[in-house]
Amino acid sequence: MRSKQHSLRGIGALGLTVLLSHSSLVLSFSLRQLSGTATRIPGVHLKASVVASPPSSPILQDDFDDVAKPRGAKNDWEVHKFGGASLATAELYRTVGDLLIRESEGREHGTIPTMAIVSARGGMTDLLVKVVDSALLNFEQAIVALQEAVESQVSLLKELAPPEITDPIEARFRSDGQDILSVVQSLRMLHTVPAVTMEVVTGFGEIWSAQTLHAYLQTQNVPCEWIDARDILVVKSDSSGLGEKGAASTGGVTPLYEITTERLSHWWNNEGRNAGFLDLSYEKGQVPIVIVTGFVAQTIEGVPTTLKRSGSDYSATIFAKLVNAGRVTMWKNTDGVYTADPRRVPEAFPIASLKYDEAMELAYFGAQVLHPSAMEPCIDKKIPVYVRNIFNPDFEGTIIQGRCATLKDSFDSKIMNWRSKSGFVPIKGITSVDKIALVSLEGASIGGANVAERFMGAMADNDIKVLIITQASSESSITVAVPENEGQRALQVLENVFELELSRSKINSLSVATGMSIVAIVGEGMAMTSGVSATFMTSLSSANVNIRLIAQGSSERQIAVVVAAEDTTSALRAAHMAFTLSETTATITLLGCTGNIGSALVRQLQEQKTRLAQEFGVSMCINIAANSKKMVVGENSQCLDVDNLSSLIKSDEALAFDLDKITNLMMADVHPLRIVIDCTNSEAVSEYYERWLSSGINIISPSRKVAAGNLERYKCVRAAEKANSVSWLYESSVGSALPICTTLQDLYETGDKVKSITGCVSGTMAYVLSSFSEDVPFSEALRAAVEKRITENDVWEDLSGMDMAQKVVILARSMGMNVNLEDVEVEFLIPEEFLKKEYPVDWNEMTAAQLEDIKCMDALMLERLKAATAEGRRLRYKFLIDKETGKCKCSLVNTETTDPLYRLKLYENLVAFETSRYETSPLIVKGAAAGPDLASAGIFADLLRLTRSFSSNQG
Numbered sequence: 013m014r015s016k017q018h019s020l021r022g023i024g025a026l027g028l029t030v031l032l033s034h035s036s037l038v039l040s041f042s043l044r045q046l047s048g049t050a051t052r053i054p055g056v057h058l059k060a061s062v063v064a065s066p067p068s069s070p071i072l073q074d075d076f077d078d079v080a081k082p083r084g085a086k087n088d089w090e091v092h093k094f095g096g097a098s099l100a101t102a103e104l105y106r107t108v109g110d111l112l113i114r115e116s117e118g119r120e121h122g123t124i125p126t127m128a129i130v131s132a133r134g135g136m137t138d139l140l141v142k143v144v145d146s147a148l149l150n151f152e153q154a155i156v157a158l159q160e161a162v163e164s165q166v167s168l169l170k171e172l173a174p175p176e177i178t179d180p181i182e183a184r185f186r187s188d189g190q191d192i193l194s195v196v197q198s199l200r201m202l203h204t205v206p207a208v209t210m211e212v213v214t215g216f217g218e219i220w221s222a223q224t225l226h227a228y229l230q231t232q233n234v235p236c237e238w239i240d241a242r243d244i245l246v247v248k249s250d251s252s253g254l255g256e257k258g259a260a261s262t263g264g265v266t267p268l269y270e271i272t273t274e275r276l277s278h279w280w281n282n283e284g285r286n287a288g289f290l291d292l293s294y295e296k297g298q299v300p301i302v303i304v305t306g307f308v309a310q311t312i313e314g315v316p317t318t319l320k321r322s323g324s325d326y327s328a329t330i331f332a333k334l335v336n337a338g339r340v341t342m343w344k345n346t347d348g349v350y351t352a353d354p355r356r357v358p359e360a361f362p363i364a365s366l367k368y369d370e371a372m373e374l375a376y377f378g379a380q381v382l383h384p385s386a387m388e389p390c391i392d393k394k395i396p397v398y399v400r401n402i403f404n405p406d407f408e409g410t411i412i413q414g415r416c417a418t419l420k421d422s423f424d425s426k427i428m429n430w431r432s433k434s435g436f437v438p439i440k441g442i443t444s445v446d447k448i449a450l451v452s453l454e455g456a457s458i459g460g461a462n463v464a465e466r467f468m469g470a471m472a473d474n475d476i477k478v479l480i481i482t483q484a485s486s487e488s489s490i491t492v493a494v495p496e497n498e499g500q501r502a503l504q505v506l507e508n509v510f511e512l513e514l515s516r517s518k519i520n521s522l523s524v525a526t527g528m529s530i531v532a533i534v535g536e537g538m539a540m541t542s543g544v545s546a547t548f549m550t551s552l553s554s555a556n557v558n559i560r561l562i563a564q565g566s567s568e569r570q571i572a573v574v575v576a577a578e579d580t581t582s583a584l585r586a587a588h589m590a591f592t593l594s595e596t597t598a599t600i601t602l603l604g605c606t607g608n609i610g611s612a613l614v615r616q617l618q619e620q621k622t623r624l625a626q627e628f629g630v631s632m633c634i635n636i637a638a639n640s641k642k643m644v645v646g647e648n649s650q651c652l653d654v655d656n657l658s659s660l661i662k663s664d665e666a667l668a669f670d671l672d673k674i675t676n677l678m679m680a681d682v683h684p685l686r687i688v689i690d691c692t693n694s695e696a697v698s699e700y701y702e703r704w705l706s707s708g709i710n711i712i713s714p715s716r717k718v719a720a721g722n723l724e725r726y727k728c729v730r731a732a733e734k735a736n737s738v739s740w741l742y743e744s745s746v747g748s749a750l751p752i753c754t755t756l757q758d759l760y761e762t763g764d765k766v767k768s769i770t771g772c773v774s775g776t777m778a779y780v781l782s783s784f785s786e787d788v789p790f791s792e793a794l795r796a797a798v799e800k801r802i803t804e805n806d807v808w809e810d811l812s813g814m815d816m817a818q819k820v821v822i823l824a825r826s827m828g829m830n831v832n833l834e835d836v837e838v839e840f841l842i843p844e845e846f847l848k849k850e851y852p853v854d855w856n857e858m859t860a861a862q863l864e865d866i867k868c869m870d871a872l873m874l875e876r877l878k879a880a881t882a883e884g885r886r887l888r889y890k891f892l893i894d895k896e897t898g899k900c901k902c903s904l905v906n907t908e909t910t911d912p913l914y915r916l917k918l919y920e921n922l923v924a925f926e927t928s929r930y931e932t933s934p935l936i937v938k939g940a941a942a943g944p945d946l947a948s949a950g951i952f953a954d955l956l957r958l959t960r961s962f963s964s965n966q967g
């Protein structure tokens with residue numbers, strides 16, 4: 013390939029032309045040039061093009077070949093765009109070059125003429141901005157930044173190609189560096205930075221990037237050439253300066269297609285011919301690869317300009333339109349446009365397809381997809397836009413094409429609730445815009461004073477960008493969302509406009525609130541579909557997110573809300589989940605993970621996780637697990653490996669147990685469904701319940717410490733649950749997995765009057781009393797119960813009757829009775845002094861000592877058993893709760909054959925509810941209870957109950 017000599021052409025012409033028509037920046041060029049110190053200056057070669065092809069002069073049509081479909085090519089051009097992040101290192105330039113070659117080799121229908129629009133190397137534009145910005149204040153700093161810019165690009169270039177290719181390019185880079193130096197030196201004389209200076213200097217990032225990629229492609233022996241877009245692309249620009257990084261608009265830049273097309277054709281017939289492009293043999297697999305600088309352009313007067321920051325996307329779609337491309341691919345380092353920002357919503361995933369309008373709405377509300385204006389050229393020509401991953405090029409990514417039906421078109425369609433359409437998801441993505449301020453005017457009693465017109469007029473006159481406006485019942489209250497850095501200015505402007513009304517108190521207040529974010533849901537499926545906003549709003553309410561402003565776009569393709577900045581991630585995640593864009597994820601803190609119940613629960617979660625995800629769309633994510641000494645925490649609220657939890661807690665990764673730290677981590681977790689499962693028997697843990705519930709954290713407790721503990725604390729915890737719309741579930745604390753608490757709750761809530769409850773809710777008592785005999789001593793039956801792990805850690809809790817008494821308190825409280833444990837009359841099955849006795853701390857030693865001590869009860873218990881049997885009765889430990897008398901009792905009784913407890917076996921529990929509706933025959937809940945597997949099944953049921961109610965709350 014030939015090396016370019018653009019920069020040396022037409023020096024004098026530029027100096028004069030621009031001097032006459034343009035800014036002082038150019039004046040400084042001319043002065044330097046006249047003094048002979050600068051031989052090559054930025055924009056010189058632009059003038060060269062203008063000289064070669066002035067706007068008014070006709071293009072030489074003598075041997076015209078159509079650039080829109082090169083002679084002999086079967087396929088249309090395809091345009092690829094690479095951003096700075098994809099061009100940050102030599103390795104990445106190689107990746108991009110190889111990818112272009114592969115893409116140009118085509119798919120099934122032969123080779124494809126290929127155009128690549130490139131941004132500056134990652135970080136280069138910022139560096140060049142720094143060169144200009146620091147030129148006035150700290151010239152040394154400007155020089156250092158400039159050196160870094162040039163040297164970094166040179167060294168990257170040298171990694172990519174041999175000296176015979178890179179030497180002339182390096183010389184050009186260095187010479188460009190000298191030119192930039194001359195420009196910034198001149199700024200010191202001007203004491204100001206003309207906007208065009210910034211545009212000229214920053215444009216070099218793309219110029220160098222294109223040549224660097226070109227150098228690499230040359231080493232691969234493919235027909236390639238590069239274009240300085242300032243030679244071709246002519247635009248009309250309404251504003252000067254670079255615009256905002258990541259801005260969603262191209263700041264009023266309009267391409268002048270006619271002259272640009274002429275110039276491109278001219279380039280094709282001259283430079284393209286010289287590069288041999290006109291004589292390529294497509295049949296033999298030859299195809300041109302043309303690299304074009306993104307971002308930069310030229311005005312009709314020949315002055316360098318830009319498409320504003322992030323404008324390379326626009327360059328790509330403009331060139332795609334010019335060559336009538338078959339497709340444009342925006343290469344990123346993610347797998348396409350995501351349903352939400354994956355840094356905030358880890359469950360987000362790539363969207364398969366979007367309509368142009370949807371992509372524009374997403375971009376408007378902050379998705380880093382494409383400039384909304386960048387879509388225009390493709391919409392015009394119906395060119396599909398792909399968003400793909402340079403590191404995963406085999407993945408299809410996102411395709412953007414087609415228009416949404418207008419609202420007018422869809423007026424005739426039948427309105428349906430989105431949940432009634434199976435598998436239908438009305439939204440495509442959820443986005444957010446940070447750094448928002450709300451400016452509000454409230455309570456204007458200014459009849460006929462056109463408040464809205466004056467308000468919005470003031471915004472427009474002062475170039476304040478209004479992102480959302482709401483005006484509810486009348487003109488008396490208006491709120492707009494504006495960029496945060498415009499908030500104060502907006503306020504001042506409005507204070508001036510409404511000065512008179514404010515001074516006469518005809519306006520209640522004019523205020524600005526900062527620290528806000530916009531969260532928006534976008535999708536064409538929302539139009540004429542009911543239930544979408546309900547789902548969105550309910551999801552925010554479940555995540556305890558307060559909504560400051562709501563707006564639905566007239567297209568019905570988006571609904572936006574404004575929330576406090578700190579709630580943004582919660583809002584995004586909750587909404588993402590609510591529209592089943594992701595599984596409902598419960599983030600769980602498991603306390604007591606190494607105990608009997610805790611480890612059984614972990615096992616069940618391991619076994620069930622795939623089924624839960626596939627059948628119920630639920631993901632149970634344990635992200636904190638602890639026992640009394642250690643805790644493990646998933647980084648950034650990520651799930652711990654549930655298959656490895658027991659090793660993790662023993663590993664060096666485990667931290668010292670700290671309940672305050674756990675609480676803070678849970679509070680900082682933005683996930684909307686957070687749950688603590690308390691599988692301890694700890695009083696210290698109980699003290700945190702109220703705080704957790706008040707922070708929006710749900711609790712599931714097999715532990716009875718709070719449900720049966722001090723009544724005042726119980727009431728406070730219940731109140732916190734109610735006040736914060738969270739759940740505290742403890743079904744497993746009574747009868748393990750049996751639906752005892754929920755049955756009682758159902759009876760109570762459906763208006764039945766529960767008169768009394770009787771039965772047995774101690775698996776240990778049931779087991780021991782039904783299995784000891786003349787042959788099996790009472791103490792041996794207890795040993796078997798311990799081995800089956802149905803007893804409490806301290807078996808005295810069971811045998812004293814206190815375990816059952818606690819359950820009685822829980823049931824009585826659920827019937828609305830204000831009882832404490834002391835109010836339950838309890839018959840102990842062990843001598844009282846055993847309860848006062850000091851046993852060893854070690855569980856094995858303690859239990860061995862207890863099983864030894866209990867032998868003293870064998871004879872007595874056998875006697876009682878014989879007495880009962882003689883009467884044709886059976887020994888059972890029974891509870892009674894009588895609502896009317898307030899009596900609560902647990903005692904050893906001789907049950908008759910008619911008593912449902914008579915047939916109780918093994919570790920069954922039985923609860924008989926006598927109610928107004930079940931007066932003649934009590935409602936009985938009976939089944940095996942106690943033991944780790946059943947208890948954890950009860951916890952599991954609570955978990956599913958909670959996730960299900962969370963999901964259904966979402967809509």
Ligand SMILES: NC(=O)C1=CN([C@@H]2O[C@H](COP(=O)(O)OP(=O)(O)OC[C@H]3O[C@@H](n4cnc5c(N)ncnc54)[C@H](OP(=O)(O)O)[C@@H]3O)[C@@H](O)[C@H]2O)C=CC1
Binds near residue numbers: 638669
């Ligand atoms: N056994 C059963 O059938 C049923 C039991 N229950 C209830 O379930 C709870 C757990 O029972 P179970 O698994 O048998 O008990 P275990 O004694 O086997 O396990 C208790 C777990 O809690 C941990 N722990 C203790 N204190 C603290 C603390 N302050 N902070 C953090 N972790 C702590 C222990 O850690 P470490 O090992 O470090 O001490 C252990 O991991 C109890 O409240 C029990 O009453 C409910 C229904 C049925």
Ligand SMILES: N[C@@H](CC=O)C(=O)O
Binds near residue numbers: 745775942943
């Ligand atoms: N130890 C308890 C276990 C369940 O709560 C029992 O025996 O029922």
